[in-house]
Amino acid sequence: MRPQTFAEKALARAAGLKETRAGEIVTVSPDRLLSHDNTAAIARIFYQELNAERVVNPEALCIVLDHASPPPTPKHAQNHAETRAFVRQQGIRHFFEVGRGICHQVLSEEGLVLPGDLILGADSHTTHYGWLGAFGAGIGRTEMAVLWATGRLWLRVPESIRIRLHGTLPPGVTAKDLCLYLSRELGADGGLYYSIEFAGPGVHHLSLESRMVIPNSMAEIGAKNAYLPPDVPVFEYLAARSGQTIEQLRARALYPDEDADYAAEYDLFLDRLEPLVACPHSIEKVQPLSALAGQKVDLAFIGTCTNGRLEDLAAAADVLRGRHVHPQTRLIIIPASQQVLQAALQQGLLTTLVEAGAMIGVPGCGPCMGNHLGIPAAGEVVISTANRNFKGRMGQPEAEIYLASPAVVAASAVLGRIANPLELEGKAPPARGATEPALGTVRQSERHFTTPTSRRQVAGTPQPHGRVWKYGDNVNTDQIFPGKYTYTANTPEEIAAHALEDLDPAFAGAVQAGDVIVGGVNFGCGSSREQAVTCLKYKGVRAIVARSFARIFYRNALNQGLAAIVCPEAVDAARNGDAVEIDLAAGVIRLPAGDFAFPPFPENVRAILEAGGLVAFVKAGTLQK
Known part of the structure; x- marks a missing residue:
């Protein structure tokens, strides 16, 4: 068997395979499924759109009321009440009430996520569980509803970046600073769709609570997941909470092979931060x-x-x-x-x-x-x-x-x-003269993840034909659909009314059905908030063209039947207000500046678009086949 990264090993385990390779599409059965205040909205998809009745594996579900805790408005209170009703109806054992805490902290304290586990959460910071040696990734609401109904979901095996930590943090410097440093050096899209795998002796010099900061924060640079190798302190922490012995936990743990294939490798010297x-x-x-x-x-x-x-x-x-x-x-x-x-x-x-x-x-x-x-x-x-x-x-x-x-x-x-x-304390910060950079590149490939799209007809999908609305890099989910409306705007009309509210206040009142959004790199970064896609869909946007997409936003778009197309040449050529036509059959974007081709979607993505979105795809029985 060829050497493998942690991500390849973890997704192979979750898919019941001997091995996987970066870039492969696999169907996985997660160990844990996390949701929080968004549970009520997911339940509506589960009951009303999927026409499902029973969760296939209630023991896998973990539900925590934390995002609006205690509820500040009647709408938030009603949202919590609907969540409690779902918990009772489905017999969910791992339910944590208002006041217990933030979902990622609570599941860690409860020992519900173990080394080598796959946890998918309707929250972008599900990368958090990498501190336990688990594979954690955020997904959207619709995908979570499908997991409740089927227990299965497709995932792309990510390429991996290895960051070796050396030394110890100086006084006054924390894991927070380490993460901010990586955000600056690698950029907001520096980990886009990657598994970021930490290694090196510096990991073991960090306290457990400091370790928790790191994989959580890697969501901010686009990571699909992040991983720290579990050691005895981690096993001891879990043994006190999970009912598992240290020996059992050690046996579950997965470690990357030293000679595995990494897209990039870095050395990070903590004492230089x-x-x-x-x-x-x-x-x-x-x-x-x-x-x-x-x-x-x-x-x-x-x-x-x-x-x-x-x-x-x-x-x-x-x-x-x-x-x-x-x-x-x-x-x-x-x-x-x-x-x-x-x-x-x-x-x-x-x-x-x-x-x-x-x-x-x-x-x-x-x-x-x-x-x-x-x-x-x-x-x-x-x-x-x-x-x-x-x-x-x-x-x-x-x-x-x-x-x-x-x-x-x-x-x-x-x-x-x-x-x-x-x-x-009346002290001056330590003088910093010329110092060597804290981050050193060992090896870096030229691979930049691009999201594949389609050259063939996608049956039943309207051909986008309208005007261009052009925006810049790193357009985030808070700009697209502000978080303050997440649990209070429920109908399509309510959701659509706030489209791009904090980016372009004129958009919601002026956009026309068939219009196309054009963006730069890392479009849709930030939250797993599915309304960042549905607000555009409900406004009649027919496609989004960008240099690159944030991972969860991209999946959410496809799951809503909204074409997300990577075509840097078209982005460069497009001007705000241009007439635009996107021919999915030919794989061409037509603009006044010319025609621009884009590459094909993977087969599974094409099937979801052909069905009109993930709900229709699942209702047709395709996933089970």
């Missing part, structure tokens, strides 16, 4: 903390699935002890789970935080996606430990969001401006 901050409105706009010192801060937020754990609260408490939040700044701290909250209470951390003027929220996602309490006002500046800083991400498109580590956020709350915690 420094505190970093991501600037509005992109995760790749990263600067040294020292370059941003003095930027006024109105709201500081510590929490989320990235940095709301006990280690993070302790770092904040160390900074805040004996000090107070600046009178013109607010500080919100939301523990990632009830267990974190209890531990912080027992250790006296909450007393320190509250005495310093912090507000403590119910364990959950809080204002991270603009869906709960703690929203900034227009013109305000936020510094946050969250994983995204897209425009409008926290519910207010006119606010600016900076991302940093918990200690930096806490120090900034005290001084009312972005600051290094050392400043509070």
